[in-house]
Amino acid sequence: MDFTDIFKNNITVHTLIESMSEGVIFINKQAEILLVNKMANQLFGYQNNELIGQKIELLIPNSFKEKHKTHLSNYFSAPKIRPMGHANSILSGLKKDGSVFSLEISLSFINTDQELLGVAFITDISARVKAENELKIRNIELDAFAHTIAHELHSQLNSTIGFSQIILNNKNLSEEKRNSFLEMIVSSGFKMDSIVREMLLFSSLKKDEIRKTQLPMKEIVREAIRRIPESKKNTADIVIPTAFEPSIGHGPWIEEVWYNYICNSIKYGGSPPKIEIGSSQTKNGYSKFWVKDNGKGLDKRQCEIIFVDPQQLGDGVIKGHGLGLSIVKRIVKKLDGYVEVESIPNNGSIFSFYLPRSANNSL
Known part of the structure; x- marks a missing residue:
């Protein structure tokens, strides 16, 4: 049974994450998207399961892709709960239609029996910016x-x-x-x-x-x-x-x-x-x-x-x-x-x- 099945079989956790006002994305060390909630799909303009198995770079503007790979590698080598980016920086996300929007990301991680997973909690801050x-x-x-x-x-x-x-x-x-x-x-x-x-x-x-x-x-x-x-x-x-x-x-x-x-x-x-x-x-x-x-x-x-x-x-x-x-x-x-x-x-x-x-x- 893979991580997605475990997640879906735990009704309480599944309901909690699906009901969150933030977008939630789970990825592995290979930067593959394992799971997204409803809000994350809405933020980036995708349908259910479209993002599963895709690389996380799909959601990142071209100008930040290479830098993000380095940040991702560094994070998995020493994972901790923290905001992504710097205090004065504004992060950007890439939607399915090619448009770019401003966002905030908080990072966390989960140690499963099989592997270490990264978790991103995403908020659209375009209106605030x-x-x-x-x-x-x-x-x-x-x-x-x-x-x-x-x-x-x-x-x-x-x-x-x-x-x-x-x-x-x-x-x-x-x-x-x-x-x-x-x-x-x-x-x-x-x-x-x-x-x-x-x-x-x-x-x-x-x-x-x-x-x-x-x-x-x-x-x-x-x-x-x-x-x-x-x-x-x-x-x-x-x-x-x-x-x-x-x-x-x-x-x-x-x-x-x-x-x-x-x-x-x-x-x-x-x-x-x-x-x-x-x-x-x-x-x-x-x-x-x-x-x-x-x-x-x-x-x-x-x-x-x-x-x-x-x-x-x-x-x-x-x-x-x-x-x-x-x-x-x-x-x-x-x-x-x-x-x-x-x-x-x-x-x-x-x-x-x-x-x-x-x-x-x-x-």
Whole structure:
């Protein structure tokens, strides 16, 4: 009678292992699978008895197969109960369909009358790993967000205080100079008001549930442009299309997206800034909306991190980008869309966002 028969004839042990929430796999020194429970078959996508007699390497991604053979040999030479892998490592399993998933494995062993057997207790941790990765990204973005808020507010406050002191302390200022300094103070006030708006919006994104509706995009764009101080937008040539592709979302949030994109395009556009706004239909049921500028552009690395970790962009690029783009990404993601930047150094940039054309196309 082999091990499998002994196992199945012991009804209590059989029932216990089959009812476990973890996958359980028994193997011998030759790395042959002797027994698997129902959960192990489900985890790896196999039917009953499909894995029996197969090598355990069948369940291991190709990049880890050779290393695993060494680990297996070492384990059988000195077996003990322990977790598999290192504290900071994430193990991977290979499913029947070829997909790879993250898992945790605890190792144990059984000494039978015939041979020494290894036992692996397997847990799928894909959801946890995904959540941890998303949390890491959010923390990076939050750090960038907080850093940029402090930097922007400090800069605008310094400007306001500095020009106010000049006006107060210098009674011989010409009316032209005085008015120029007052305009700068007002401009700083607008900027701080915008930062406070964005902070409040950032906070509301975490808790507010909104009802998505068809967006009157042309009106939203015009309202976003209306909020930009005259001294800034008068320097730019802004081209708006006569019509936009349809999409669903939340108007006030999308206004904030346009406001940030357009402000950045004015700030980082050419001299003078030439800005083109537009939209197009995509093949995946989304509408693409974009703001194109004639600025110095971004390189490939900057494009990859500008929405994630703008602090790494360097002086002259982060200022004015970090706060707004962190919010833009969150807004669009919460509306079941996504963001993108296309750019070539010295050839301008296109900042875009994608929204579902209808409720049926939401992620």
